[in-house]
Amino acid sequence: MNIPVELDPSIDDQAARAAWLYYVGGLTQDQIAAEMGVSRQRAQRLVSRAVAAGLIHVRLNHHLASCQELETALRTRFHLVRCRVMPGLGPDRDPVRAIAPAAAAELERVLREPEALVIALGTGRAMRGMVEAVGSIEAPQHCLVSLIGNIAPDGSASYFDVIMRLAEKVHAPHYPMPVPVISDTAEENATFQSLGPIRKVRELARAANVTFVGVGQMSDDAPLLTDGFLKPAELREVQGAGAVGEVAGRIFDAEGRYLDLAINRRLGGMQAPPTRPDRPVIGIAAGPSKIPAIAAALRSGILNGLVTDEATARGVLAL
Amino acid sequence: MNIPVELDPSIDDQAARAAWLYYVGGLTQDQIAAEMGVSRQRAQRLVSRAVAAGLIHVRLNHHLASCQELETALRTRFHLVRCRVMPGLGPDRDPVRAIAPAAAAELERVLREPEALVIALGTGRAMRGMVEAVGSIEAPQHCLVSLIGNIAPDGSASYFDVIMRLAEKVHAPHYPMPVPVISDTAEENATFQSLGPIRKVRELARAANVTFVGVGQMSDDAPLLTDGFLKPAELREVQGAGAVGEVAGRIFDAEGRYLDLAINRRLGGMQAPPTRPDRPVIGIAAGPSKIPAIAAALRSGILNGLVTDEATARGVLAL
């Protein structure tokens, strides 16, 4: 007979319990305070801590008619195998917030497949948001592989760190790409790419059953620029060459054709695998400035799956 | 180019959008009102409607240490194949509210299995709560079968109607048991049971891959009494015979041995199938008065899976 008694529950336990009572039980914070024997303020802090720590997940269980129509329109127009359009959150809010839960649901759907799959992942804010929104789920049968180098220009080894965080959550084997996202010289990059272990990772990624990637715009607010992978002069140069977007660091033009650029030879990681109906490559992206990039990637079939928000979906369809 | 425009979104669409903006977007109801062009009160009403209609799902993404310990204790003590213990919501709240989301998650896990399964279901408040909490999920490959007659003493054909509601949600073929829960005479019951279609349903249920049932207590607040299936005198009689609980209407004693009672011959439906490690029979039940019933059912192996709340788990382990 081993009946556990509550001695010193961790702060997260307390927070989770408070949030549970608040959101699921519908108690007021006063009642929670009484129930848990703490002050009301502490109850309030516990609830907000649980929310901040992502212990609580809210999901919409209803397909808005307007979003469904957009999904259908995108699906048929671009021959998508997966498509999710979420309601927007208003013009001046981070659209990642809107699409992260849906992207996470999409990823969870894949993770729940019983047979072993290779899941390739890009990086970026949307990817990170997606992984953060993934719930606790065990998926040790799958294999997670990164498309993109994880060494940032400043030498730090964790550009968003999408693979690691996800692997930690689902306890799956994972293969980060331990090369610079972008090397200083083509030679340095070639050296990295020729290393045996890295070739292995590349082979694995090439055979990915499902791929999740962000989509970067190449306008003046390009993530490649913001994150320091391109210098302003380089950005202007590729803009001149017709660049409108980028997936896994590979830059393409308005028709979604990959461009043959000098910087390509310095790029680590690898291009997203080619799309096939049974090998979806799903873009997770939203925001007005990304519209041309998303449209281009869909047009040429770099992507055959998309999770986005309402406003972006409309924008893409209007192009 | 077919860009949908928002003309007259349904009330549920509006509610879902408002709730989305509120919970996911973190807007205040004032902002939502402005965004959607309605009054603040209306925004408030939309949000609460969405919550009431279950359009929004909140789930806790954290296993409380104390609950995990209880799960482990129950699992080893009673050789359970599935076990979930949720935090309670305080003594004077409906415990169904606490366990329904977890039970629904358990059911969804089964529904997501790709190969076709036979899923047997009991009835009761906990079952209904579970089904209500199930999200939108397609599972047409499975087959839902009821263990219990669906004709109530007053002749109405929907004693909680668990099967129908679930089938409607997941679009699975379903086999209600179109017999009285309890007939007036043994002969009437025998007549019903001998009908061909009903025998088919019984056979199906016997081979169920997974079974979900409620657990009824046989104290003075027995659900069988409350719902009018037993008369007070009958209840006292079976109490005298040692009845402590009931699963799918079949009454058992404190050791979980089914009792041979006169009313058995009038019971429609069928007993829960025997437990096997690969054929879980999962009890969904919580509440102080159910503790002896749950303990008995676990002890004799009527159940080999359980979803309950903290307080009940402690009570069961303390027996």
Next chain:
DNA sequence: TCGCCTTGTGGGCAAATATTCATTTGGAAC
């Protein structure tokens, strides 16, 4: 030991939210 800083706590208050109630609106029955 003393200050100093970090971290957590409770009180109070303004903002946000829920509820109540009187009123209007839309529609069905007559």
Next chain:
DNA sequence: GTTCCAAATGAATATTTGCCCACAAGGCGA
């Protein structure tokens, strides 16, 4: 066309929540 009812609305109000601040406890270096 009228009447009646039920549902929806907006205003008023009560409750709840989020936030700021002042303060206390505890670690840490001087």
